[in-house]
Amino acid sequence: MKAVVIGCGRTGSQVALNLAAEGWDVSCVDEDEGALARLGEWRGGFVVGHGMDLEVLEKAGIAKADAAVVATDGDNSNIVIAQVVQRRYEPTCVVVRILDPRRAAFYSERGLRTVCPTQTAIATLTDVARSCEPTPVGTEA
Amino acid sequence: MYAIVAGGGKVGASITRSLLRMGHEVTLVEQRRERFEQLEAELGPVALAGDATEIHILERAGIARPPELVLAVTGDDEDNIVIAQIAQDGYRVGKAIARVNDPRNQAHFDLLGITQTVCATSGLLGLVEHEVPEHGMVRLLELRREGLEVVELLVPPEAPAAGKRVAGIALPEDARLVSVTRNGIAELIGDNTVIRPGDQVVAVLKPGVEDRLRNALIGTQ
Numbered sequence: 001m002k003a004v005v006i007g008c009g010r011t012g013s014q015v016a017l018n019l020a021a022e023g024w025d026v027s028c029v030d031e032d033e034g035a036l037a038r039l040g041e042w043r044g045g046f047v048v049g050h051g052m053d054l055e056v057l058e059k060a061g062i063a064k065a066d067a068a069v070v071a072t073d074g075d076n077s078n079i080v081i082a083q084v085v086q087r088r089y090e091p092t093c094v095v096v097r098i099l100d101p102r103r104a105a106f107y108s109e110r111g112l113r114t115v116c117p118t119q120t121a122i123a124t125l126t127d128v129a130r131s132c133e134p135t136p137v138g139t140e141a
Numbered sequence: 142m143y144a145i146v147a148g149g150g151k152v153g154a155s156i157t158r159s160l161l162r163m164g165h166e167v168t169l170v171e172q173r174r175e176r177f178e179q180l181e182a183e184l185g186p187v188a189l190a191g192d193a194t195e196i197h198i199l200e201r202a203g204i205a206r207p208p209e210l211v212l213a214v215t216g217d218d219e220d221n222i223v224i225a226q227i228a229q230d231g232y233r234v235g236k237a238i239a240r241v242n243d244p245r246n247q248a249h250f251d252l253l254g255i256t257q258t259v260c261a262t263s264g265l266l267g268l269v270e271h272e273v274p275e276h277g278m279v280r281l282l283e284l285r286r287e288g289l290e291v292v293e294l295l296v297p298p299e300a301p302a303a304g305k306r307v308a309g310i311a312l313p314e315d316a317r318l319v320s321v322t323r324n325g326i327a328e329l330i331g332d333n334t335v336i337r338p339g340d341q342v343v344a345v346l347k348p349g350v351e352d353r354l355r356n357a358l359i360g361t362q
Contacts, residue, residue, distance in 0.1 A: 052219070
């Protein structure tokens with residue numbers, strides 16, 4: 001199985017490492033060559049360039065990828081890259097990180113597989129806060 | 142008419158002023174604080190501070206009315222695509238027009254359904270080509286939605302079409318010759334018009350038949 005990870009920051013690099021450890025053939029794309037350092041002893045592909053640049057994506061092997069993971073630090077870049085990859089190269093799976101919950105919902109309603117860490121944080125923080133309800137008076141053991 | 146202009150740089154601010162002068166209602170959304178303050182000083186409540194790719198900012202700008210026109214003219218192509226998509230697909234805005242900053246991104250706009258785009262760089266390039274024609278053909282106008290192009294060709298002395306009547310030239314099916322300019326005077330072309338060396342011929346065609354039209358008219362170079 002082949003994956004292309006676009007955006008090799010804290011999130012993307014770890015996704016790349018996870019998939020590679022499971023035997024995937026992984027290529028990463030990042031504008032910053034320094035991002036390679038996040039991958040340690042990396043044996044997969046690494047292409048320096050912008051995810052909007054089709055030449056860069058193709059060099060990373062997008063045309064033969066089963067999965068594309070889009071996780072640059074820009075929501076709008078991610079939205080555009082994910083749609084372009086989905087429509088142009090049709091990999092089995094395109095998954096995209098969108099920090100803004102409203103935009104994540106908008107694009108997931110329109111067929112993108114979106115992951116919204118902010119929404120996850122909101123849900124978790126709310127749940128934890130709820131579980132901190134004070135014990136009603138008189139019921140202490 | 143109600144219009145939302147996203148991006149208050151030189152382009153967005155100028156368009157806003159023009160629309161206001163024409164008597165239209167406009168909201169201009171600008172993200173950069175300093176720039177917003179300048180715009181607010183000039184335009185008052187027409188200016189709105191915020192990131193126009195955030196749906197709640199677009200809602201504050203009145204996207205749900207919806208406006209007849211949304212202009213996505215920020216300096217960032219990704220932002221312009223997202224604004225135009227939200228306007229078109231989310232709120233059925235009458236018309237969304239997006240600015241293409243980097244012509245290399247034009248294909249992304251097309252692929253993602255943003256049919257109304259304006260690219261200043263491509264426009265300038267067209268003017269440059271007009272002055273310095275490459276391969277004898279200049280693209281004058283591209284009607285993307287209609288799937289048509291208007292081009293101009295300069296007929297060299299050794300061209301296969303030189304000296305022929307238009308009816309006798311084997312043109313590709315998806316191309317029509319419209320006018321010929323000779324000694325600075327333009328005339329509409331009829332079947333009996335004879336093409337002469339030095340003529341500037343304007344043609345309308347469907348994208349993809351440029352090379353065949355060029356070969357039929359001025360030959361391979």
